[in-house]
Amino acid sequence: MTTERNTTQHMTRHTTGALVTGANKGIGFETARQLLGLGWQVWLGARDEERGAKAVAELAALGDVRLLVVDVTSDESVAAAVATITEAGGVDVLINNAGIAGSFSSPDETVPMDFLPVYGVNVLGPVRMIHAFLPLLRESTHPRIVNVSSGMGSFGITTDPSRLESALYGLVYPSSKSALNMITSMYAKDLPWLKINAVDPGYTATDLNGHNGVQSVEVGAAPVVRMATIGADGPTGSFSGQQGELPW
Template structure:
């Protein structure tokens, strides 16, 4: 049985990924800050809720203890939780605005990954999936044929570019692990006010695919549901 933890799994992409991974036979732990929403989501998909605030050391340590006591191992970590930071024009964005987004989107991933590496290291085939974005790609956001090139912002794109870099570095530092970053695409979720052009089913495809790879799977890659995403 594959033991999987997904952060931010009470709705949107995280919930859909949890649903599909349960169907694939994973034992899925759904992490969320909101207990009521998290428990409802877990019951809905057949998973287990774990209280989980990725910006809080004590909360993350509690999640490690909870899963460690129940399973003794973690096979797959999906770092899905993230925030947009709001639609603040670039020239009106302050350092505090950027810091708030980085605290969740970047430092949250580092905090969670660092805390769960010991449990992941007990797995025969440890996998880490970081949910990034095409908005974090310099190539994509400067390609006039791509929708992402029409959007301007500081905090969110910068945070997702950082996610790509920390993924690449973790992949090198953890050679036995499979560590990849995925771009779900412009998906209709609360993050963008449901303006996205993809369904959550489409958006979760790359997450589920990379959460399902084996020890011979890729590592240090950036992909979406159609293939490789340029850095």
């Protein structure tokens, strides 16, 4: 029965399919655009249906892009997303891009409640998505997961005086990305049948940082797309950026 279902799915969906969360703007939107340019089918994940529909309309001329309304903080919403994609024939690549910056308070002004919304999206969101989508990814012949992390989550980068990140202080967002990196590493050890990697897009001009980033979304999305499209000989359990492997 399983073999028959696999065959049916791959006959229905002739191209590689990816789901990108938080894709109605910024790096997520650009990731979707670049994957469409490679001939992929793309599910554009967005929490807000109106904004998501607008983004899909902007990309529609490039290929098979479909709106998926999904809130990564909601079990019900994620379950509905799984049902929708299952009905449509499955997915090969999950890109956990949705993220929020939260409070920019200094460490001495940060309180426990500041962590909850950020960890809810940046840490529990990917865990919720991965857990829910693993059955579908098992049906793929080349399953991939890309967790969009940050250099701010790297101990090596944030303690390197030559890096911009070493001069930025914060408890909430950086620690959420450190947690995501560890989660990526642990999944990789537990799930050797798929490729799962964390990616730092670099300091990209998006709403997350008030468009203060020093590079474009086109540049920021490139390492995400690179990890989404790795072959069977590609890495798993890695953390990389624009120039390749990064320190944890």
